[in-house]
Each structure stands twice: as C-alpha cells, then as structure tokens.
Amino acid sequence: MKRILYIPFDHLNRDYGVLKTVDPATDQIVIVESARMTTGRPWHKERLFFLISSARHFASELTSAGYKVSYLKAQTTIDGLKRAQTELGKLPIYSAEPSSFVQYQQLAEFGVEFVPNDFFLTTRVDFELWAGKQKSFLMETFYRAQRLRLGIMIEDGKPKTGVWNFDKENRLPPPKNYTWPEYLVHERDEIDLEVCAELELNPTNTWATTRSGALAQLDHFIEHNLTNFGPYEDAVSNDSWALHHSLLSPYLNNGLLHASEVISAALVKYKAGHAPIASVEAFVRQIIGWREYLNGMYWHLGADYKFKNGLTAERKLLPLFQDSSKTKMKCMQGIVSDIETRAWTHHIPRLMILSNLALVTGVNPIEFLDWMREQFIDATEWVMVPNIIGMGLHADGGQLMTKPYAAGGAYISRMTQFCKGCEYDPKLRVGETACPFTTLYWDFLDRHKEEFAKNHRMSQQVAGIKRLSDLPELKLRAQQVLSGLDKGTI
Numbered sequence: 001m002k003r004i005l006y007i008p009f010d011h012l013n014r015d016y017g018v019l020k021t022v023d024p025a026t027d028q029i030v031i032v033e034s035a036r037m038t039t040g041r042p043w044h045k046e047r048l049f050f051l052i053s054s055a056r057h058f059a060s061e062l063t064s065a066g067y068k069v070s071y072l073k074a075q076t077t078i079d080g081l082k083r084a085q086t087e088l089g090k091l092p093i094y095s096a097e098p099s100s101f102v103q104y105q106q107l108a109e110f111g112v113e114f115v116p117n118d119f120f121l122t123t124r125v126d127f128e129l130w131a132g133k134q135k136s137f138l139m140e141t142f143y144r145a146q147r148l149r150l151g152i153m154i155e156d157g158k159p160k161t162g163v164w165n166f167d168k169e170n171r172l173p174p175p176k177n178y179t180w181p182e183y184l185v186h187e188r189d190e191i192d193l194e195v196c197a198e199l200e201l202n203p204t205n206t207w208a209t210t211r212s213g214a215l216a217q218l219d220h221f222i223e224h225n226l227t228n229f230g231p232y233e234d235a236v237s238n239d240s241w242a243l244h245h246s247l248l249s250p251y252l253n254n255g256l257l258h259a260s261e262v263i264s265a266a267l268v269k270y271k272a273g274h275a276p277i278a279s280v281e282a283f284v285r286q287i288i289g290w291r292e293y294l295n296g297m298y299w300h301l302g303a304d305y306k307f308k309n310g311l312t313a314e315r316k317l318l319p320l321f322q323d324s325s326k327t328k329m330k331c332m333q334g335i336v337s338d339i340e341t342r343a344w345t346h347h348i349p350r351l352m353i354l355s356n357l358a359l360v361t362g363v364n365p366i367e368f369l370d371w372m373r374e375q376f377i378d379a380t381e382w383v384m385v386p387n388i389i390g391m392g393l394h395a396d397g398g399q400l401m402t403k404p405y406a407a408g409g410a411y412i413s414r415m416t417q418f419c420k421g422c423e424y425d426p427k428l429r430v431g432e433t434a435c436p437f438t439t440l441y442w443d444f445l446d447r448h449k450e451e452f453a454k455n456h457r458m459s460q461q462v463a464g465i466k467r468l469s470d471l472p473e474l475k476l477r478a479q480q481v482l483s484g485l486d487k488g489t490i
C-alpha cells in the first residue's frame with residue numbers, strides 16, 4: 001500500500017473527491033466513525049442513523065467492489081487516522097478538502113494532504129473570483145452569473161424565457177382540496193437494522209442510506225414533484241409535511257448525490273416538455289444559486305463569522321424548541337413535532353417560523369445554531385452557519401442579507417394553515433389572545449429601531465412603529481410573552 005485515502009462522512013461518492021484517483025492496488029481507504037461525532041452532542045437519532053448507516057453502506061459497497069477499506073471506530077477522527085497509520089505503516093494520508101474550517105485545520109495539522117473539493121459546482125477559487133468583484137454579495141447576482149457560466153437555460157447570453165426568475169408565478173399559499181403525491185418509502189436492510197439497534201431507534205422510512213436509495217428519491221421528485229415545485233415552494237400545509245420539496249439535501253450534503261446529476265435530471269424533464277419553466281427555474285435556483293452561494297460565502301466570510309452577534313441576542317434557547325409540548329402556538333407545535341419525528345422541515349418553516357421566533361425573541365445565535373445542528377438531518381457546518389447567522393438571525397449586521405427576515409402572524413397566517421386552529425389571533429398584537437409573533441415583531445422593531453433606521457430597506461417598517469397607538473400596552477404584552485416562552489407556557 002502506498003497511500004491512505006481518508007473519506008469523511010460527507011464525501012460518500014466514488015466519482016468525486018479523493019476517490020476520483022483511487023487505485024485499488026496501492027490505496028487503502030479509511031473511514032472513521034468517531035465517538036466525538038456520534039456522542040459528543042444530543043444529536044437527533046434519525047440524523048445519527050442516517051449519517052452512520054450511509055457511511056457503513058458506502059464502506060460495504062466499496063469493499064464489494066474490490067477496494068481495501070478500513071471502517072474504524074475511534075474516539076476522534078485523528079485517533080482513527082493514527083490507528084490506521086499504526087496498522088498500515090506510516091503512509092501519507094490524502095483527503096478532499098474538508099467542508100468546515102475546524103475539520104480543515106485539524107486534518108491539515110495532522111499532515112493530511114488535500115485534493116480540491118469538487119462536491120460543489122463552484123470551486124472555492126472561482127467563488128473568490130466572483131466575490132472579489134462585488135460591492136455587495138447579492139445571491140441574485142451570483143445566480144445569474146452561475147446560469148451564464150454553466151449555460152443553464154441560456155440563449156445568446158440571456159435567459160431563454162426572457163426573465164431570470166418566476167417569483168411572481170410562484171410563492172402561492174397552500175392550496176385547498178389538493179392531492180399531494182405519496183411519499184417515497186425507504187425500506188431498511190441489515191446494516192440499517194444493526195445501526196438502529198446500536199442507537200436504540202425505531203427509524204422512520206423517510207431517509208435512504210444508500211446511493212441507490214438517494215437516486216430513487218431523485219427519480220421520485222422529478223416524476224411526482226418537480227412540475228408543481230415552484231408554485232408551492234413557500235407554502236406550509238397541514239396535509240403534507242414535504243409538499244413538493246425534493247428531500248434531497250441530506251444526500252447532496254453527504255455526497256451520495258452530486259449537484260450536477262440533480263440539475264441534469266431536472267433539465268431533461270424540462271427539455272422533454274414535462275415540467276414548466278417556473279418550477280424548473282425555481283428548483284435550479286436552489287441548487288446552483290442558494291446552495292453554491294452559501295457554501296462560497298461560508299469560506300469567504302471566514303471562521304469567525306459564526307460567532308457574530310450583531311443584535312446582542314443573549315436569551316437562552318426557548319424550551320419549545322426542545323419539546324413541542326412546551327407551547328400553545330400551533331405553528332411551533334406543528335413544526336417542532338415534525339422535526340422530532342423525522343429531523344426535517346422545509347425552508348420556510350426553518351426561516352419564517354423557527355428562525356423568526358429565535359430572531360424576534362433574541363435567542364443567542366450560537367444556542368440556536370447548536371440546536372439546529374443537533375436536530376436536522378441535513379445539518380452541516382458550511383450550510384448552517386450562513387443560513388442561521390446571516391439569513392435567519394441577522395446576527396452579522398447585514399453582511400449576507402440586507403434586512404432581517406422578521407415577520408408577524410399575518411405572514412404565517414397567509415402561507416400556512418396553522419392559525420385557524422390556534423388559540424392566538426394573528427391579527428392581534430395586544431391582549432391575552434394576541435399572536436406572539438405579531439406582538440414580538442413590533443417589539444423587536446422597537447428594540448432595534450436605532451440600528452434599523454440606518455437601513456433604507458427597513459425604514460418603512462421602523463416608521464410603522466410611530467403609527468402604533470398602543471405601543472406601551474404592546475411592550476407590556478411582549479414582556480409577558482417572552483416570560484411565558486421562557487417558561488414554556490405560551
């Protein structure tokens with residue numbers, strides 16, 4: 001053996017990363033299941049199951065294909081690599097560039113040599129070239145450059161259908177009397193059951209743990225959900241927890257799928273005339289736009305970005321995030337119990353319900369980030385940090401998003417079906433039955449009016465405070481709501 005090829009849990013793909021150049025005659029593949037990763041935090045068991053079972057399946061598939069693989073259990077990744085070097089001789093270790101600053105530093109200090117990380121469509125160098133030319137880092141500007149660079153739905157340097165986006169056609173509220181597609185069920189095999197027994201978990205059938213399962217999920221999405229992805233991408237329905245979302249993020253993030261094959265599948269369907277442009281464009285935007293942009297910005301903004309707390313938010317994590325029975329708010333009950341079940345909810349609940357509540361109550365960004373990292377099936381450092389610190393909590397003073405995504409009950413009432421069954425009223429901002437979101441939205445604006453007055457995109461909202469005749473009453477109610485949320489009684 002001449003080399004050790006180290007495969008982290010998020011590089012599970014034979015065609016990318018360090019395995020691109022694997023030679024079965026001279027390379028030993030090493031995968032480390034570290035105790036720090038699996039027991040270091042109160043991880044959601046569904047998440048642990050998905051990560052561990054995917055890695056064990058990957059190791060087993062590589063072995064069956066004739067590669068030499070060591071799947072090691074160790075206290076830490078570095079302990080595992082040390083053991084591999086003890087057992088195999090002090091061979092040089094190669095890996096694709098890791099996906100977080102911490103892992104990059106740890107592996108680099110241990111002497112691991114990196115090959116470029118090609119699990120994204122945009123290299124870190126290409127992103128820096130783009131970022132270096134920008135005054136502000138607008139996702140829309142990046143997305144258009146991506147469409148041009150990758151030649152996706154482009155003709156003569158312009159978008160094929162005349163416009164760059166179809167937001168006006170999309171973003172509809174949840175439909176009434178609508179039949180949502182069936183969910184794809186992923187059956188469990190022996191490796192899955194072994195992991196479940198170790199974790200003492202009876203898993204859902206939501207998540208695949210193999211490449212073939214991930215490909216089946218991609219096919220299912222393209223066949224049953226792509227057509228109506230766009231119109232309902234922002235809606236939240238009581239009848240379906242997935243709506244038309246793809247459920248592909250876990251596989252894109254752990255390597256079982258690559259962005260290029262996901263995009264190709266959507267474009268094939270579009271070119272065959274089987275999916276409308278408004279939906280295909282909306283989906284393509286998520287992958288070549290948002291996903292690539294946030295990864296690029298994670299590296300561009302640097303390791304310290306994660307610790308920003310520009311709004312000096314110091315509240316402890318609210319009990320309702322850890323236990324859906326600790327609230328009477330129907331929206332929070334519904335979304336948190338979805339997460340308790342399958343470790344997933346789509347981007348609008350993540351942004352406009354969960355993060356929105358953390359933002360307007362002033363939950364400490366790191367506490368909220370840690371909770372989301374523990375709970376979500378697709379949580380990885382590069383994607384969580386900018387989404388939460390920048391987009392969700394505006395803790396970066398606007399480096400990523402020009403204004404905070406704060407909203408009152410009216411938005412949630414329009415885009416979800418929770419409010420009808422709730423004991424709070426989204427239209428009320430004062431009184432016992434006032435919607436906590438509506439009260440806290442105004443309280444939040446008032447608390448930060450000085451900072452926000454300097455932001456031209458916020459000036460209208462801040463000016464609205466002056467028109468509130470009941471501001472003193474509202475401030476009083478906000479204190480009651482905050483104290484009730486802290487106690488888990490609201």
Ligand SMILES: Cc1cc2nc3c(=O)[nH]c(=O)nc-3n(C[C@H](O)[C@H](O)[C@H](O)COP(=O)(O)OP(=O)(O)OC[C@H]3O[C@@H](n4cnc5c(N)ncnc54)[C@H](O)[C@@H]3O)c2cc1C
Binds near residue numbers: 244
């Ligand atoms: C506060 C917050 C936290 C988030 N945390 C994560 C996370 O830990 N992991 C994660 O993968 N996504 C995260 N997202 C982005 C997004 O919510 C999920 O990617 C999406 O809900 C996953 O479900 P899906 O695969 O069905 O997505 P779809 O709606 O079907 O979208 C397709 C794909 O687009 C990509 N995508 C869409 N939006 C984003 C985005 N904002 N950032 C990065 N990729 C995006 C994902 O890869 C996703 O699979 C977060 C968003 C917010 C607002």
Ligand code: SF4
Binds near residue numbers: 329
């Ligand atoms: S009324 Fe307010 S708390 Fe109740 S479901 Fe609607 S937004 Fe949520």
